[in-house]
Amino acid sequence: MTTPATGRGPRLSPEQLGYLAAGPGRAAETALARLIDRGLVRVSRDGLVTAVHRDGQGAATGVERSVLEHVRTAVRFGTVVETAAHDSEMRLLRTLLVSLGLMRLPRRRSASWWVYLVVAALLAVLGIAVPALLIGTVFFVLVSLRLLGRNALTTAGKEELARAAASDRVLAVALHGFRGEVAGTPVGDLFELPRSVVRTIQLKKDRKSTSDGAGAAVSSCSSCGSGCGSSGSSCSSGGSSCGGGGGCGGGGGGD
Amino acid sequence: MAGIAELGVGIGWRPEIDLTVERLPGVDFVEVVAENLHAGHLPESVVLLRERGIPVLPHAVSLSLGGAEPVDLGRVEHLGEVAEAVGAPMVSDHVCFVRAGGLDSGHLMPVPRTRDALDVLVANVKLAQRNLPVPLALENVAALLEWPDGELSEGEFLAELVERTDCWLLVDVANLYANARNIGTDPERFLDEIPLERLAYVHVAGGVDHGDVYHDTHAHAVLPEVLGVLGELCSRVTPPGVLLERDDNYPSDAEIASELAAIRAVVTGRQG
Numbered sequence: 001m002t003t004p005a006t007g008r009g010p011r012l013s014p015e016q017l018g019y020l021a022a023g024p025g026r027a028a029e030t031a032l033a034r035l036i037d038r039g040l041v042r043v044s045r046d047g048l049v050t051a052v053h054r055d056g057q058g059a060a061t062g063v064e065r066s067v068l069e070h071v072r073t074a075v076r077f078g079t080v081v082e083t084a085a086h087d088s089e090m091r092l093l094r095t096l097l098v099s100l101g102l103m104r105l106p107r108r109r110s111a112s113w114w115v116y117l118v119v120a121a122l123l124a125v126l127g128i129a130v131p132a133l134l135i136g137t138v139f140f141v142l143v144s145l146r147l148l149g150r151n152a153l154t155t156a157g158k159e160e161l162a163r164a165a166a167s168d169r170v171l172a173v174a175l176h177g178f179r180g181e182v183a184g185t186p187v188g189d190l191f192e193l194p195r196s197v198v199r200t201i202q203l204k205k206d207r208k209s210t211s212d213g214a215g216a217a218v219s220s221c222s223s224c225g226s227g228c229g230s231s232g233s234s235c236s237s238g239g240s241s242c243g244g245g246g247g248c249g250g251g252g253g254g255d
Numbered sequence: 256m257a258g259i260a261e262l263g264v265g266i267g268w269r270p271e272i273d274l275t276v277e278r279l280p281g282v283d284f285v286e287v288v289a290e291n292l293h294a295g296h297l298p299e300s301v302v303l304l305r306e307r308g309i310p311v312l313p314h315a316v317s318l319s320l321g322g323a324e325p326v327d328l329g330r331v332e333h334l335g336e337v338a339e340a341v342g343a344p345m346v347s348d349h350v351c352f353v354r355a356g357g358l359d360s361g362h363l364m365p366v367p368r369t370r371d372a373l374d375v376l377v378a379n380v381k382l383a384q385r386n387l388p389v390p391l392a393l394e395n396v397a398a399l400l401e402w403p404d405g406e407l408s409e410g411e412f413l414a415e416l417v418e419r420t421d422c423w424l425l426v427d428v429a430n431l432y433a434n435a436r437n438i439g440t441d442p443e444r445f446l447d448e449i450p451l452e453r454l455a456y457v458h459v460a461g462g463v464d465h466g467d468v469y470h471d472t473h474a475h476a477v478l479p480e481v482l483g484v485l486g487e488l489c490s491r492v493t494p495p496g497v498l499l500e501r502d503d504n505y506p507s508d509a510e511i512a513s514e515l516a517a518i519r520a521v522v523t524g525r526q527g
Contacts, residue, residue: 042272042505045299
């Protein structure tokens with residue numbers, strides 16, 4: 001399996017990078033991309049995916065094995081991704097990324113986080129006259145920060161993602177999805193896939209209120225630009241920093 | 256050989272491998288199963304191939320020209336419509352029957368090689384030809400049995416068919432190999448007896464052994480022995496075209512390309 005030249009830290013597979021970039025849906029896309037790349041599955045013009053070999057040979061990961069098992073008879077392109085995204089193998093993949101210190105349990109942003117911040121500010125102002133109230137200021141600031149939520153990616157995870165580059169077409173899928181673009185080129189075109197086939201991968205709307213980067217929220221962006229949840233980070237073709245905040249592409253699959 | 260163009264090396268187009276066929280290097284022509292196409296709704300892939308100038312030849316499996324029942328002109332008409340829709344230089348079917356007594360065999364059944372059966376076949380072929388817009392080629396089938404009281408060898412039977420109908424021949428070398436294995440016929444004698452100047456093109460396909468029987472499955476690799484029969488044919492005539500048939504259990508693009516290259520090597524090796 002191709003591994004990105006990350007320079008330092010754990011060497012991640014494209015599938016792992018895909019998960020970091022946009023959750024299980026993207027990891028599923030990446031697994032499918034590698035199987036296509038290696039000629040282990042065939043995609044027809046009407047979007048049906050079938051395994052070339054019926055014995056599952058060539059799979060490099062559990063997700064790939066699961067995909068090959070699924071497509072022993074023809075399955076629609078988007079359905080392959082959707083099913084793989086919900087496969088039990090994805091939990092194992094996430095557990096691995098957590099154990100590597102690249103992911104953590106995310107916290108969703110509460111809609112009321114700013115209320116606590118306003119209260120803290122008020123107490124700070126009153127604290128000029130009554131210094132004891134400053135203790136309350138600190139308390140409400142901490143509560144506000146807690147309710148602000150937490151990205152699923154750790155700093156190390158974000159760094160891994162930032163270092164990764166779409167140096168081949170499988171990595172392009174990992175970082176941007178089949179429906180994304182690399183340097184203005186649709187990623188699906190790198191696989192010579194008809195647009196109608198690529199469009200069968202469903203894009204789900206970004207849940208703006210969440211900072212759960214584990215893939216439950218999938219943005220409607222086409223090239224991993226927006227949809228990074230509360231982190232507000234951006235992506236480029238040279239390396240996504242879509243720090244787990246919802247991410248893009250990848251037909252669903254909550255974590 | 257008026258009316259029959261040089262075709263080169265081709266492959267049977269199937270929807271499961273449409274993108275593969277489009278991408279494969281060195282595909283000079285394709286064949287489509289006529290019954291699976293509708294003239295008014297051609298698959299996008301077939302249209303694309305036509306736009307590239309790749310000849311598309313409809314191949315029928317249901318005319319049942321060797322049957323004793325009247326030819327179903329609706330099926331002939333459909334074949335002709337598909338031929339016109341894809342701009343085909345010719346169409347083809349088999350020397351066989353697939354229906355009798357209201358039953359469908361689900362298999363290409365060999366025709367008894369008697370003069371009576373030949374008369375019926377000739378009449379049916381002529382009727383079909385009158386209703387087709389392009390020339391008709393007929394293919395030898397793989398048989399797991401031989402009808403009793405045959406009066407002609409398969410080669411003689413086809414030679415007389417050609418003489419009386421002016422049809423073209425589509426020679427399936429895999430079927431020749433299968434018949435040699437299963438019913439002991441001689442491919443070389445067949446090739447000696449048929450009018451090779453009426454050869455339209457050649458089919459090559461893979462198969463597999465099941466005990467003592469060879470099955471022409473179109474779902475396994477082409478055996479070297481089948482390529483050997485192709486080589487024997489090429490030692491007698493330069494075929495206008497040679498086409499790989501694959502209908503199931505499709506291998507990787509690389510393996511398909513490799514089979515096409517092997518076929519081309521046999522053809523060009525003999526030509527060179």
